[in-house]
Amino acid sequence: xxxxxxxxxxxxxxxxxxxxxxxxxxxxxxxxxxxxxxxxxxxxxxxxxxxxxxxxxxxxxxxxxxxxxxxxxxxxxxxxxxxxxxxxxxxxxxxxxxxxxxxxxxxxxxxxxxxxxxxxxxxxxxxxxxxxxxxxxxxxxxxxxxxxxxxxxxxxxxxxxxxxxxxxxxxxxxxxxxxxxxxxxxxxxxxxxxxxxxxxxxxxxxxxxxxxxxxxxxxxxxxxxxxxxxxxxxxxxxxxxxxxxxxxxxxxxxxxxxxxxxxxxxxxxxxxxxxxxxxxxxxxxxxxxxxxxxxxxxxxxxxxxxxxxxxxxxxxxxxxxxxxxxxx
Numbered sequence: 001x002x003x004x005x006x007x008x009x010x011x012x013x014x015x016x017x018x019x020x021x022x023x024x025x026x027x028x029x030x031x032x033x034x035x036x037x038x039x040x041x042x043x044x045x046x047x048x049x050x051x052x053x054x055x056x057x058x059x060x061x062x063x064x065x066x067x068x069x070x071x072x073x074x075x076x077x078x079x080x081x082x083x084x085x086x087x088x089x090x091x092x093x094x095x096x097x098x099x100x101x102x103x104x105x106x107x108x109x110x111x112x113x114x115x116x117x118x119x120x121x122x123x124x125x126x127x128x129x130x131x132x133x134x135x136x137x138x139x140x141x142x143x144x145x146x147x148x149x150x151x152x153x154x155x156x157x158x159x160x161x162x163x164x165x166x167x168x169x170x171x172x173x174x175x176x177x178x179x180x181x182x183x184x185x186x187x188x189x190x191x192x193x194x195x196x197x198x199x200x201x202x203x204x205x206x207x208x209x210x211x212x213x214x215x216x217x218x219x220x221x222x223x224x225x226x227x228x229x230x231x232x233x234x235x236x237x238x239x240x241x242x243x244x245x246x247x248x249x250x251x252x253x254x255x256x257x258x259x260x261x262x263x264x265x266x267x268x269x270x271x272x273x274x275x276x277x278x279x280x281x282x283x284x285x286x287x288x289x290x291x292x293x294x295x296x297x298x299x300x301x302x303x304x305x306x307x308x309x310x311x312x313x314x315x316x317x318x319x320x321x322x323x324x325x326x327x328x
Contacts, residue, residue, distance in 0.1 A: 024268075025225050027092065028261035035253050035269050040276025042246040044284050045113035045238045052235035053226050055111070059103045060221035062242040063095075063213040069248030071161035079201045087200065090209065095212025098189035102182035104217065109182070114287040116278030120160055120297045121179040124276050126267070127153030127303055128187040136191045149307035156299030159292050206251045255301025271301050 024032075049058040074081065082088070110118050131150050133140040161176050200208070208273065257266045274297055281287035 024265045026325055028214060028265065031253055031257050031288040032259070032266070032269055033251060033272070035257065035319030036272035036276050038246055038250045038253070039269065039273045040119065041280055042242055042279045043110065043119050043277040045242045045246060046110050046118075047115050047281075047285065048238035049235060050107050050111055050240060052231045053228070053239070054224050055104055055108045056217055056220035056224050057226045058239070058242075059100060059226075060214060060217045061216065061239045062103065062247060063099055063210045063229075064237070065208035066169070066244030066247030067214055068206055069244055070203060070210055070251065073203050073248070073252065074201075077203065079204050079215060080097070081204055082200050082208075089211075091205075091208030091216060092206075092212035094193060095209040095214070096130050096190060096216045097185055099209055100212035102185045102189075103213070105182035105185065106176045109175040111177035112171045113179070114289065115281035115285070116174065116274065116287055116289050117293055119273050119274040119277030120293055120300065121157065121176055122183060122288075123270055123297070123300050123304070124153055124157050124180065125183040125186045126270055126307065127300065129181050129190050130307055132184075132187040132191055133194075134160060144289050146307055148301045149305075152306060153300050153301070156296040156301075156303060158296075162292055172204060192285030202255050203252070210247070267304075273313050 042047065046058065049061075053061065107120060107124065109121075127150055130140075130142070130146055134142045142195070161173060161180075254266065254269075257269075278287075278289060
């Protein structure tokens with residue numbers, strides 16, 4: 001979930017706003033690395049699960065079980081649940097745009113491209129988020145620095161994909177476009193979230209969106225006719241990891257990190273997820289990436305750093321309001 005941040009003094013969902021940069025406590029660095037490991041591991045997890053269950057059942061199991069985890073947290077903490085139908089309608093819309101659609105596109109894309117390559121392309125979420133927000137909102141128009149960062153990011157995406165692959169439109173290029181479609185869905189979800197923020201606690205927002213995503217994807221999963229009983233223990237272990245660890249636990253860790261270190265510092269996770277996924281893909285499946293993928297990742301990372309602005313502004317000064325939002 002990437003469209004809400006935690007206000008530590010109230011624990012409520014808010015729109016992104018002006019923040020002062022904070023030093024990152026040592027405990028936060030540990031949690032940033034842990035979150036990167038968790039989200040990086042979701043890409044190999046997707047590869048294992050989709051081979052056994054297919055796209056729709058994999059997504060449905062992940063978001064459905066993840067919703068149960070988050071609702072358990074909501075109940076245990078006694079958090080208030082919205083009663084207005086408008087809030088629940090927003091959960092369904094956000095569940096589709098921010099979870100069901102991008103998860104499905106990423107999982108489908110991974111049937112055609114390696115885990116590390118999918119993670120690199122997913123890192124473009126923040127680049128696309130800034131570009132879409134600049135079109136949608138007058139107060140988020142691109143300045144020179146943000147425009148340069150977006151340009152670097154798009155150059156990185158083009159380098160990763162390779163223009164010759166797009167011209168050929170082979171299965172790998174289609175898979176890459178699917179992951180980019182997921183990133184674009186996240187970007188538009190950010191716009192929708194700003195317009196229709198529910199004002200609820202972030203744990204409730206996460207539980208509501210996962211429930212909405214389950215409603216959207218469940219009919220497709222049921223129609224697939226997959227035999228769940230035929231899955232091996234390894235396949236169920238992947239689903240358990242995706243739902244409980246990479247979704248439920250990761251969301252809780254994400255909220256804790258924002259309260260501890262701020263949204264800007266937490267966004268560093270964006271740059272660490274891809275290398276983790278690349279390493280895991282190499283160790284688990286023997287995946288190797290072409291040189292252009294590494295070059296493209298460096299350009300995307302440079303674009304994110306320029307948009308974030310801390311390398312330009314320097315430490316100890318007010319952080320620009322156009323902070324990079326985490327991709328996942």
